Amino acid sequence: MSAQTPDAPSIELINVSRRFIAPTGKSLTALKDFTMRVDEGEFVAVVGPTGCGKSTTLNLITGLNKPSAGEVRIFGQPVSGIDPRIGFVFQTDALFPWRNVIDNVVAGPMFRGRPKAEAYQAARDWLSRVGLSKFEHHYPHQLSGGMRKRVSLAQTFINEPKILLMDEPFSALDVQTRVLMHEELLKLWAGSKASVIFVTHDLEEAIALADKVYVLTSGPGMVKSVYPIGIPRPRVMAEIRYEPQFIDIAHTIWNDLRDEVQRSYRQAGLAA
Amino acid sequence: MTDITLEDRSTVPVGTSDAEIEQAALTSLRKRRQTVLFWRLAILVALLGGWELAGRMTWIDPFFYSIPTAIVARLYEWITQGTSEGPLWYHLYVTMEESLAGFFSGAITGVIIGVALGRNKMLSDVFSIYIKLINSVPRVVLAPIFIMLFGLGLGSKIALSFVMVFFVVFSNAFQGVVEADRNMIANAMILGANQWQLTRHVIIPSAMSWIFASLHVSFGFAIIGAIVGEFVGSRYGIGLLINIAKGSFDASGMYAAIIIIMVVALIAEYLMTSVEKRLAKWRPVPQHDTH
Numbered sequence: 091m092s093a094q095t096p097d098a099p100s101i102e103l104i105n106v107s108r109r110f111i112a113p114t115g116k117s118l119t120a121l122k123d124f125t126m127r128v129d130e131g132e133f134v135a136v137v138g139p140t141g142c143g144k145s146t147t148l149n150l151i152t153g154l155n156k157p158s159a160g161e162v163r164i165f166g167q168p169v170s171g172i173d174p175r176i177g178f179v180f181q182t183d184a185l186f187p188w189r190n191v192i193d194n195v196v197a198g199p200m201f202r203g204r205p206k207a208e209a210y211q212a213a214r215d216w217l218s219r220v221g222l223s224k225f226e227h228h229y230p231h232q233l234s235g236g237m238r239k240r241v242s243l244a245q246t247f248i249n250e251p252k253i254l255l256m257d258e259p260f261s262a263l264d265v266q267t268r269v270l271m272h273e274e275l276l277k278l279w280a281g282s283k284a285s286v287i288f289v290t291h292d293l294e295e296a297i298a299l300a301d302k303v304y305v306l307t308s309g310p311g312m313v314k315s316v317y318p319i320g321i322p323r324p325r326v327m328a329e330i331r332y333e334p335q336f337i338d339i340a341h342t343i344w345n346d347l348r349d350e351v352q353r354s355y356r357q358a359g360l361a362a
Numbered sequence: 363m364t365d366i367t368l369e370d371r372s373t374v375p376v377g378t379s380d381a382e383i384e385q386a387a388l389t390s391l392r393k394r395r396q397t398v399l400f401w402r403l404a405i406l407v408a409l410l411g412g413w414e415l416a417g418r419m420t421w422i423d424p425f426f427y428s429i430p431t432a433i434v435a436r437l438y439e440w441i442t443q444g445t446s447e448g449p450l451w452y453h454l455y456v457t458m459e460e461s462l463a464g465f466f467s468g469a470i471t472g473v474i475i476g477v478a479l480g481r482n483k484m485l486s487d488v489f490s491i492y493i494k495l496i497n498s499v500p501r502v503v504l505a506p507i508f509i510m511l512f513g514l515g516l517g518s519k520i521a522l523s524f525v526m527v528f529f530v531v532f533s534n535a536f537q538g539v540v541e542a543d544r545n546m547i548a549n550a551m552i553l554g555a556n557q558w559q560l561t562r563h564v565i566i567p568s569a570m571s572w573i574f575a576s577l578h579v580s581f582g583f584a585i586i587g588a589i590v591g592e593f594v595g596s597r598y599g600i601g602l603l604i605n606i607a608k609g610s611f612d613a614s615g616m617y618a619a620i621i622i623i624m625v626v627a628l629i630a631e632y633l634m635t636s637v638e639k640r641l642a643k644w645r646p647v648p649q650h651d652t653h
């Protein structure tokens with residue numbers, strides 16, 4: 091499972107389709123002929139209207155979900171089951187509320203059978219990196235939304251994932267906290283050089299963070315266009331959205347995305 | 363809409379210090395507690411006093427209704443001299459033994475089967491119909507059957523307690539497992555949990571508040587099971603005392619037995635709550651407003 095074909099992209103989806111069949115027998119195509127490629131160390135953002143299949147795409151890569159047609163590969167190998175090289179950050183809180191902060195962070199290494207002392211040492215290390223050393227023994231409900239997200243990041247990064255999947259991870263945060271989290275994420279990512287797929291419906295967030303932005307069509311989801319983002323790194327998250335280059339790119343992509351968003355509204359309107 | 367600010371008692375004059383505000387809040391909190399306690403005691407005294415008075419004035423027949431002082435006297439007699447069937451403590455011991463055995467066996471089996479069916483869609487689809495069927499049987503009608511099957515001793519009472527407890531705990535454990543957060547499960551799996559670790563570290567803890575809710579009520583059910591069993595046929599136990607009191611038209615004896623059961627149930631409830639509090643220290647504490 092952990093075999094690696096040299097020079098293969100980290101993540102590859104080739105003509106992938108995913109159909110959901112309701113118990114009534116009606117089928118719904120969430121993804122159709124979906125093709126995508128993420129190279130090693132690349133940061134890819136995926137934007138698209140709600141319900142266009144973004145979460146479905148990520149689930150296919152984790153192996154929690156299987157494609158109806160086409161192939162999903164990571165490091166050149168077809169996905170079969172949950173790959174230990176993958177890390178996932180969820181939109182909603184996926185922390186274990188009955189565990190305190192450090193026990194949440196240590197979960198991954200402990201599940202994977204690392205010795206206890208070593209695992210806790212690593213957890214303390216990661217907590218200090220996200221600036222939460224003082225909160226080791228707090229429970230998730232005692233933390234702010236931003237702090238809980240930092241715990242999630244530490245919980246994911248401690249496993250040193252080669253592939254990092256993020257499903258609208260910061261969409262529940264207020265704008266200021268979100269910018270801080272962007273800084274935090276880029277810092278952690280720079281230290282890990284993982285390949286990232288970052289799903290969001292916030293176009294500015296996508297451009298600020300990514301090397302490449304994928305725009306999806308409204309459901310069934312297909313790749314509409316791909317935009318390389320040439321803004322040099324390191325980027326300053328607090329300033330980046332006021333730079334002319336950023337505004338230009340945002341304009342171009344928005345023209346593209348707007349049609350899809352409007353179409354998805356119309357579809358939702360017809361369905362309702 | 364009424365003007366709220368006019369009635370808001372928390373409005374304080376400008377320049378009041380935090381310490382003063384906190385002091386005032388504490389005082390009003392204490393006062394409120396005292397008022398509640400006062401009314402509770404007052405109602406108790408009024409009820410018991412009314413009962414005693416009505417009995418003594420023979421507005422109600424003390425032969426059937428007894429009176430509080432007679433009940434206390436009977437309790438005192440049982441405690442100091444024992445009952446006609448031997449020492450009170452032995453009867454209490456037998457009833458507790460049956461209840462606890464029924465409670466623990468029922469709760470443990472309920473949790474295990476609830477988690478197993480909750481984790482396995484196929485199993486639960488197949489068995490759910492049978493569980494519904496058995497669950498629709500009123501539990502107490504099983505008492506004579508169990509006595510026939512397991513005899514007059516402990517076995518029949520434990521069996522009855524067991525079925526009383528099992529279904530409550532089972533259905534809550536099952537529900538708790540089914541409602542476990544899907545993202546949390548996915549998170550654990552991606553972090554590297556295998557099926558056993560998932561059950562042990564995610565599914566069971568997240569079903570725990572459901573399970574505890576059922577344990578609260580089901581200890582009461584365990585006692586009911588034991589006592590009904592004793593009632594139907596036994597040689598020892600509080601249920602037997604009630605049965606004998608009934609046979610000899612001893613109203614005081616029946617009420618005395620009921621009071622013993624009440625005390626036991628309240629102690630169990632208290633223990634259960636404190637265990638739950640220790641286990642659930644991760645849960646948010648509700649914020650109280652002090653008015």
Ligand SMILES: Nc1ncnc2c1ncn2[C@@H]1O[C@H](COP(=O)(O)OP(=O)(O)O)[C@@H](O)[C@H]1O
Pocket residue numbers: 110111118119120138139140141142143144145146147309
């Ligand atoms: N498990 C499922 N069963 C049935 N339909 C699903 C399931 N998961 C997703 N869908 C449908 O697939 C479409 C895409 O969903 P999703 O990937 O969650 O969209 P997004 O994350 O882009 O908002 C939606 O129409 C959704 O209703």
Ligand SMILES: [Mg+2]
Pocket residue numbers: 144145146257
């Ligand atoms: Mg989604």
